Amino acid sequence: MKISKKIIDNLKKGGVDFYLSVPCKLLANMIDILENDKDIYYSAVPREEEGMGICAGAYLGNKFPCIMMQNTGIGNSVNAIVSLLQLYQIPVVFLISYRGTPGEPVGAQGGMAKITEDILQTLRIPMLHCSSEKDLDKISTFSKHAKVVESPVAILCDFNLMKDDT
Amino acid sequence: MNRFDLLNKIQNILKDNLVICNIGLPSQELYKINDQPNFFYMLGSMGLSSSIGLGLALSQNKHVISIDGDGSVLMNMNTLATIGNRAPSNYTLLIIDNGSYGSTGDQRTFTDENTSLKDVAIGSGCKKVIECSGEETVNELSKAIDDKDNSYVIISKINPGNVKIDPIPLNPITIRDRFRKFIGIVKYL
Numbered sequence: 001m002k003i004s005k006k007i008i009d010n011l012k013k014g015g016v017d018f019y020l021s022v023p024c025k026l027l028a029n030m031i032d033i034l035e036n037d038k039d040i041y042y043s044a045v046p047r048e049e050e051g052m053g054i055c056a057g058a059y060l061g062n063k064f065p066c067i068m069m070q071n072t073g074i075g076n077s078v079n080a081i082v083s084l085l086q087l088y089q090i091p092v093v094f095l096i097s098y099r100g101t102p103g104e105p106v107g108a109q110g111g112m113a114k115i116t117e118d119i120l121q122t123l124r125i126p127m128l129h130c131s132s133e134k135d136l137d138k139i140s141t142f143s144k145h146a147k148v149v150e151s152p153v154a155i156l157c158d159f160n161l162m163k164d165d166t
Numbered sequence: 167m168n169r170f171d172l173l174n175k176i177q178n179i180l181k182d183n184l185v186i187c188n189i190g191l192p193s194q195e196l197y198k199i200n201d202q203p204n205f206f207y208m209l210g211s212m213g214l215s216s217s218i219g220l221g222l223a224l225s226q227n228k229h230v231i232s233i234d235g236d237g238s239v240l241m242n243m244n245t246l247a248t249i250g251n252r253a254p255s256n257y258t259l260l261i262i263d264n265g266s267y268g269s270t271g272d273q274r275t276f277t278d279e280n281t282s283l284k285d286v287a288i289g290s291g292c293k294k295v296i297e298c299s300g301e302e303t304v305n306e307l308s309k310a311i312d313d314k315d316n317s318y319v320i321i322s323k324i325n326p327g328n329v330k331i332d333p334i335p336l337n338p339i340t341i342r343d344r345f346r347k348f349i350g351i352v353k354y355l
Contacts, residue, residue: 018225041224043252046244053214054248057186057221057230060206060342062351065221083210084218088342 003165004029006136007095007157008037011066014143016093017041018063020051024070026097026162031068048073052080055092064147066093071100071116071156072109081123081152089150093143094125096156103160120154131158167300168327169262170195173233175300176260179307180205183229184349186219188212188238190269192262194331196233203344207334213242216259220249223257226349229311230256236263236277243286246319250291253317258310260303261319266326287319300324 008030011019019034019042021027034042041063045051048069055065067073074081074096085092099106100113120127126149128142129135139155146153167175173196185205187193193207208215216239219232239245239261249259265278277283284297294316296306303322310318346352 018221043248046247047242050214050217050242050245050248053211053217053242053245054221054224056214057218057223058225059221060218060346061222061225061349062346063221063225080211080214084208084214087210088338090342 001029001165003133003136003162004033006133007139008033010136010139011093011095011143012040014093014140015064015147016066016143018055018058018065019068020045020054020065021068022046022048022051022070022073024097024099026099026157026159027068029165048076049080052077052085052092056084056088056090059090059092064091066095068095069097071096071098072112074116074119074154075112078119078123081125085152086123090152091146091150092152093146094152094154096154097162098156098158101159103158103163116156126151126153128153128155129158130155131161133161167324169264169268169324170199170329172262172300172303172322172324173199175304176307179304179311180231183231183311184222186215186222186230186232188215188234191328191331192233192235194334195329197334198329198331203348206345207336207341209334209338209341213238216245216249217242219259220245220253220257223254224252227256228349229258231258231260231307234259234261235268236261236265236283237267237275239283240275240277240281246287246290246292249317249319250287253292255313255315255317257317258307259319260307261321262324263321264324264326268326268328272326272328283321287321292319294318295321297321297323
């Protein structure tokens with residue numbers, strides 16, 4: 001719970017006040033925290049691409065949105081990222097559980113893990129890769145950066161960082 | 167009645183509300199009829215008009231109308247489940263259902279065969295679902311906006327057919343900023 005709490009605290013410190021998630025077991029603690037937080041908006045959403053649309057609308061309405069998802073969700077969302085978020089320069093924080101990184105028990109997650117950073121790089125999305133607890137301190141500044149450059153940004157949280165956060 | 171006729175008929179209702187308009191011909195026709203700063207024209211991301219409108223309705227108090235199409239809703243069908251569970255009362259989804267992919271050459275969609283978006287919306291948990299003719303749409307849309315306790319999904323059954331039209335010349339950032347200025351967020355324009 002300590003890691004999850006620190007991530008949410010830093011996102012809130014960065015100004016994020018609108019949260020969506022497509023679930024992942026590594027995000028479960030964060031979802032619990034958000035469901036009980038009355039200061040922000042939180043909802044589950046069935047699919048990441050749809051979530052990109054909701055986040056765009058939330059920004060038009062003066063919220064600062066974050067969508068939490070597995071890295072597989074980036075694959076589901078490429079056109080929405082390029083033809084909506086980037087076209088209209090809409091800042092959104094992607095909080096990504098980086099499945100398929102070392103420690104991952106499910107072999108099939110390895111495929112998307114191998115290409116996740118390449119996809120984000122191709123999309124020119126700034127990345128913050130969190131592999132240890134001290135990396136989490138950078139989240140609030142990095143989130144603010146999304147608003148300054150009017151762009152989506154991606155925070156990748158390694159499997160081993162999240163797996164023992166019970 | 168086709169989409170262009172319907173968009174003409176609903177102008178008076180649109181003018182006081184925030185409008186998210188579907189990509190392609192719907193936005194181009196709306197722009198040609200009566201360009202306004204409270205119209206957010208989609209230039210990409212087919213399928214997401216309903217979702218953008220939902221996020222907007224959840225984030226501020228003005229009434230939001232998402233103008234969508236049958237082909238686009240079929241592309242992002244999970245949106246109806248999210249609307250059925252989360253849409254606030256300042257949200258109306260207007261699906262202009264002409265049974266046709268108008269922007270790509272009027273290929274038939276599945277709503278012209280076996281699929282009923284009304285049934286899908288009801289099954290998804292949307293409480294107020296209206297299916298009506300193009301002529302009835304003005305009245306149904308007014309009632310939906312006047313009802314301060316419920317969100318609505320209105321499926322307007324019209325004929326296919328498009329008006330020959332040019333792409334929207336506006337820059338996306340112009341569309342974004344003048345829209346946010348209308349809401350009262352952007353002060354510098």
